[in-house]
Structures are given as structure tokens and as C-alpha cells.
Amino acid sequence: MHLTRAGMPRWLPRALILTFVLIACYQFAHWIFSRLVGLLVNVLIAFFCAVAIEPAVDWMARRGMRRGLATGVVLILVFAAAAGFVLALGSLLVDQISTIVDNLPQYLNDIVDWINRTFHSHLDTGNLQDKVLHSNWVRTYLAHGPSSVWGISATVIGTVFQLFTVLLFTYYLAADGPRLRRTLCSFLPPAHQAEVLRAWDIAVAKTGGYLYSRALMALISGLAHYILLQVLGVPYAPALAVWVGVVSQFVPTVGTYLAGALPVLIAFTEDPWDALWVLCFVVVYQQFENYLLQPRITARTVDIHPAVAFGSVIAGTALLGAVGALIAIPATATMQGFFTAYVRRYEVSDPRL
Numbered sequence: 001m002h003l004t005r006a007g008m009p010r011w012l013p014r015a016l017i018l019t020f021v022l023i024a025c026y027q028f029a030h031w032i033f034s035r036l037v038g039l040l041v042n043v044l045i046a047f048f049c050a051v052a053i054e055p056a057v058d059w060m061a062r063r064g065m066r067r068g069l070a071t072g073v074v075l076i077l078v079f080a081a082a083a084g085f086v087l088a089l090g091s092l093l094v095d096q097i098s099t100i101v102d103n104l105p106q107y108l109n110d111i112v113d114w115i116n117r118t119f120h121s122h123l124d125t126g127n128l129q130d131k132v133l134h135s136n137w138v139r140t141y142l143a144h145g146p147s148s149v150w151g152i153s154a155t156v157i158g159t160v161f162q163l164f165t166v167l168l169f170t171y172y173l174a175a176d177g178p179r180l181r182r183t184l185c186s187f188l189p190p191a192h193q194a195e196v197l198r199a200w201d202i203a204v205a206k207t208g209g210y211l212y213s214r215a216l217m218a219l220i221s222g223l224a225h226y227i228l229l230q231v232l233g234v235p236y237a238p239a240l241a242v243w244v245g246v247v248s249q250f251v252p253t254v255g256t257y258l259a260g261a262l263p264v265l266i267a268f269t270e271d272p273w274d275a276l277w278v279l280c281f282v283v284v285y286q287q288f289e290n291y292l293l294q295p296r297i298t299a300r301t302v303d304i305h306p307a308v309a310f311g312s313v314i315a316g317t318a319l320l321g322a323v324g325a326l327i328a329i330p331a332t333a334t335m336q337g338f339f340t341a342y343v344r345r346y347e348v349s350d351p352r353l
Helices: 011-062 067-119 125-133 136-143 144-177 176-185 190-232 237-252 254-269 274-298 306-320 324-343
Strands: none
Touching: 011 136, 011 144, 011 176, 011 190, 067 125, 067 144, 067 237, 125 254, 136 190, 144 176, 144 237, 190 254, 190 274, 190 324, 237 254, 306 324
């Protein structure tokens, strides 16, 4: 071993310098990634949104519409559908809150009367109201009210800005999809270009096909439940129909139960027999959808097993939170499409299986 005058190996100073450089580069890359992780997540969401709407954009472009205009039309239609869903549920929520607020004094009197009869107490509604209004937590809440409003306003502004960013990236990724593919393929040899284009086509076909099939089943489910709720005279039939259609199709595994619970509850407030009819219809329609409707609609797309869909949502939530839950199923549909296309499967010959 070659040693310097102090007995230090010659390679050690260079190794120390190289180690410090690598650590500095890692820290710098980590700092950049921590600052850009929000932007990267927005781009990832925009990519799946662009892949989902690309079949509709291609369909319009083949019929003579400019690709940029076709992308704008599709995004407007999607945004209008999402706004209609939010407004429908918002009207239902506002009406229910207004009803609760209007009947709150009566509810409070009923609860106090029940407590007095059951426990032989002598509670007074007026004294309870005075104690609540003059309690410390009410004063604290009112004192911190302006800061809470400011925080909520900042959150709303940030959400709107993030939504605008996702829409902008989605528009450019969908409108310039062919140009983007040509640019990416120009950096690859011809043999790899075919694989990239094939993978892109699989992502578009499977992700878009899965979402469109779910949207069609949501439309059919919403119409069927709307007719039933309208015949029974259940209030808020349009909003409940939209809720059942969207939640039952786009929330995996537990979506069916969440979707059916709300109309059953609203119907129960009107007439318990109506609630029973709604419950029976939800169960019967679910069987019709599982065994007849869904196999026909998803025959040409990717049909994800409920357990796989539920697991993908949990994994997506653990990785990216609410954003991961939203893109988990499209990502799973794409990976399942890759698996089907690139992995060879064999027929099982064992009679025990």
C-alpha cells in the first residue's frame, strides 16, 4: 500500500471528497424533490386524466374537429358533470342542514323531556342554552373565528389553483398527445419505439375503457334508481340517483353499501315501507348488475376484481393520500392491461383446479 508522508493512503482524500460530493448531490436532489413533489403529483394526475379522455378526443379528431378544440369540449363536459354531481349533493346537504337547524329547538326540547322522564331530573332548556352560549369553548371559537376563516380561505384558494394546474396539464397532454409521443420516440431506437407506442396504446385503451364503462353503468344505475325513487315519492330523487350512480361505480367494494344507505335512510324518514322497497330494489339491482350488466359492458375493457380495486385504493391512499385514492383504480387498470399484454398465460390442465 502506497502511503503519504503522514501515513495516509493516497486514495483516501479523493474518496472523502467523492463522498462529500455525493452527499451534497443527494441533499440537493432531496431538496429539489421536496419542493417539486406537489407539481409532480399534479402532473401524474393530469397524465391519467389525459389518458382517460384521449379516446373521446381521438373520436372527435377523426371526425374533423381540431384536437385542441376537441380536448376543450371534453374537459368542459367532464367539468359540467362533476359540477352537477356536487350541486346535486350540495342542495341535498343544504336542505337537510336547514331542516335540522329549523327543528333544533324542538329536538332539544324532546331530548330534555326524555332525560327528565327517564332519569327523574329537572333540566331546563333555557338554562342549557344560556350555559352553552356563555361557555368558554364558545368564546374561544368566536375569538379564533377570523383566523379559522382565513385558513379556510387559503385552503380553498390553494385547491382552486391546484385544480387549475391539473386542468392545464391535462389539456396540453391530451391536445398534444401525438406530438408528445413522437418527441419521446425520437430519442429511442426503432426497436424500442414500437414498445413505447404499444404501452401507450394499452394505457389509453384500458384506462379510458374502464372509466367509460363505469360511467355508463353509473348512468344506468342512476336512471333506474331515479325511476324507483320518483314512483315512491321519495324526496330529493335526482340528487339521490346521482349519488347512487357515482358512488356505487367509482368507490370500490364499499361503494355499493354507501350508495344504497343514503336513499334508504331518506326514504325511512318518510315511510318505513318505502325504505324497505328501496332496500329490496338496491339488492336486486346489484345482482342484475353483477351477473348480467357488468359482464356485457366490461367485456372489451378491464374488469378489476373488487378485492384488487379495494387493495389498490388502500395502497394509493398510503402513498399519496386522497390523490392516490383517486388515481389508484386507473393505475391498476393500466398495470393489469400491461400484465395481460406482456405476460404469457397457460391453460390449466390439472382436473383438480
